[in-house]
Amino acid sequence: MSTRHESAHLHVSGRALYTDDISLPSNTLHAAFGLSSIAHGRIRTLNIGPVQSFPGVFAVASAADVPGENNYGSAVPDDPIFAPGLVEYVGAPIFAVAADQYITARKAAQLAQVDYEPLPAILDIRAALAANATVLPPQRLLRGRPHEMLAEAPHRLKGTVHVGGQDHLYLEGQIAIAVPQEDGAMLIHSSTQHPSEVQQIVAHALSKHANQITVQCRRMGGGFGGKETQPALIAAAAAVLAHKTGRPIKLRLDRDTDMVMTGKRHDFLADYEVGFDSSGRIMALSVMLASRCGYSADLSGPVNDRAMMHLDNAYFLENVEIVSHRCKTHTVSNTAFRGFGGPQGMVVIEQIVDSIARALGMDPLAVRRRNFYGTHARNVTPYGQIVEDNLVHLIVDRLVESSHYRERRRQIAEWNATEPPVRRGIALTPVKFGISFTATLFNQAGALIHVYTDGTVLLNHGGTEMGQGLFTKVAQVVATELGLPLAAIRVSATDTSKVPNTSATAASASSDLNGKAAQAAAQTIRERLTQFACEAYSVTATEVTFKDGQVFIGSQQMSFAELVQQAYRARISLSSTGYYRTPKIEYDKSTLRGRPFFYYAYGAAVSEVAVDTLTGETRLLRVDILHDAGRPLNAAIDLGQVEGGFLQGVGWLTSEELWWNERGELRTHAPSTYKIPTARDWPPQWRVELLEGRPNSEDTIYRSKAVGEPPLMLAISTLLAIRDAIASCGSARALPDLVAPATPEAVLRCIENINAGTIVYQAALVGEEAGL
Ligand code: MTE
Ligand code: MOS
Secondary structure, rough: OOOOOOOOHHHHHHHOOOHHOOOOOOOOOOEEEOOOOOHHHOEEEOOOHHHHOOOOEEEEEHHOOOOOOOOOOOOOOOOOOOOEEOOOOOOEEEEEEOOOOOHHHHHHHHOOOEEEEEOOOOOOOEEEEHHHOEEEEEEEEOOHHHHHHHOOOEEEHHHHEEEEEOOOOOOOEEEEEEEOHHOOOOEEOOOOHHHHHHHHHHHHOOOOOOEEEEEEEEOOOOOOOOOOOOHHHHHHHHHHHHHHHOOEEEEOOOOHHHHOHHHHHEEEEEEEEEEOOOOOEEEEEEEEEEEEOOOOOOHHHEEEEEEEHOOOOOOOOEEEEEEEEEEOOOOOOOOOOOOOOHHHHHHHHHHHHHHHOOOOOOOOHHHHHEEEEOOOOOOOOOOOEEOOOOOHHHHHHHHHHHHHHHHHHHHHHHHHHHOEEEHHHHHEEEEEEEOOOHHHHEEEEEEEEEEEEOOEEEEEEEEOOOOOEEEHHHHHHHHHHOOHHHHHHHEEEEEEEOOOOOOOOOOOOHHHHHHHHHHHHHHHHHHHHHHHHHHHOOOOHHHHEOOEEEEEEEOOEHHHHHHHHHHHOOOOOEEEEEEEEEEOOOEEEOOOOOEEEOOOEEEEEEEEEEOOOOOOOEEEEEEEEEEEOOOOOOOOHHHHHHHHHHHHHHHHHHHHOOOOOOOOOEOOOOOOOOOOHHHHHHHEEEEEEEEOOOOOOOOOHHHHHOOOOHHHHHHHHHHHOOOOOHOOOOOOOOOOOEEEEEEOHHHHHHHHHHOOOOHHHHHHHHHHHHHH
């Protein structure tokens, strides 16, 4: 059902309330952080005197002011709220100051005198690998005999794939408001994907119990994974100041501070060796995967696990070894970002497949097809999960036809053969993305539904709204179950005092999880009402139906509200909780084996680009997408997720460059220097469709599929289309050494290299056919 977003009218008219818009008590103070200016070092002395004496300042809090645990790390407790004496990145919070005005707090925060004893800083992945600096132990995924098979393979290729990080650039920055309540309790308004974690971290920081802390979030202005763990820091710092002053504290990061001090997508590098036969079939693959985790673990464990488990993408890798290093650097601690490591893993294999095709002089699509998972055989992933409902063949076949891939590829080759300064390129890439939290325990959800005597419904569930349309979808489920118009359902702010112990709204699984939980709650209410109607009107349950706000009871008809009033008078409970846990999944994270995912979501995209070989600028000319959302809960919202996810991926792979200088200072800390895509970057020609007629083969809510993250990875087609255009500048079988993001500088560098003939297949080839 393609209804509009439940808040669309508020979004477009500016009346949607975000955390920054909440009316504040008149005694509220505004806070700002004081940050480390060096990448690594000890604080010899911290003089906050000038901060404290600045007019308008009420209080300063540093590590010594945290009554409980000075930590906001959840998976691993290695993230101090305030640096306890050691700073490990430029931007590490050292203290926070509360003042009567926001601007006062920000000015005062600059006045602290910090004397550091500098220590050597590790600033990139290679340096961390050399120093063996890690935040977590390495992981290894092995299947078959990759090393023996590499030796036997007729063709081998070695190379390195670089893929950059990404800032979330949610339009609404990080923010929290902490409001002290009676008897030591605290109310927190937080822009968070994970209210329960904020609740826990604040409780621990203040040395209070969970039942004293309430966290609310009506909506975020985007999260994209950046508000999974980071908001706990903001909320905890606000709570510490609120505790110290006894007054409400609002802590909002300005954009530059947000970009400097909060975690981002991990950049990765992969050194690989692949063995293949003359048909392009991959016989063996060995990959050393390393990522920049920053100074602490945060979510780097599961992010890197997911990278390993998506390095196969849609391809059957019979003999494979992936060794994953979680590198420690003295930069901001990287975190969740749409796709959660999956996109980085998939970029690696897609570049390898592309190189195999170029080395053999084949169409990359042919090499892709040669290696796709089968539908009956060759369908087990390296981690042991059977790919049960493989839609890759179907989707790719349909997309090849509908996009006219073959004809266009031919035309592009003809165009490029005339050696024009503006080259064109085309690529088709598939997506197979596993749905579920890899940590099995998080795959649970709760909901709470109240029916009032006027027949309206208030819905609450554990998920959070960040623009992705979750609240709309879950409301649709409740409306469907109770036979009510959508207008009868109101979704209230996510609130830890209504649904407890929730998981983060993440892993794209929130409509699967909360939709099912809300369905269970609605069904309980419907069953109670049905039973009441049976007794009151002497009918059987099959004679009671709920439809269009009406209830049909035998030959009678009444409004839902009328039945509800009768049930209320008869003392029937009109409130219910609902609970859901995902079936079938089981997974051992120490061995990386089992069935981590309930199912897979699929898709494919064809990108066509133009590359100006004189300036390195690129332009996306056309995209064709066919994406699998099962039987969509809301096709309009799902198409929005596909389009938005795709373009966010294009930004990641083509224009968004994070650049730290040799002192570890992030120099791209505002939209002036960090270029996200805009409406102008949407291609002039596009066709985005959802796969029809393929409901989820698993019993998800109305047989839908998760759609939040998978479309981001469709953008890999754009990167490879650029690579395709660049390849036309080189000799036959040349392998463009294109890094991501493919900024104009990177593209020009790659064109220069390829013209110099430095990177061609012959040079990279090892084995018996060397010199081919
Ligand atoms: N869409 C919008 N508009 N804003 C967002 O912040 N986050 C993405 C995706 N789509 C996001 C979004 C991420 S990272 C995830 S995990 C999912 O939405 C989370 O929501 P879901 O589980 O309801 O799909
Ligand atoms: Mo999404 S990265 O799982 O919040």
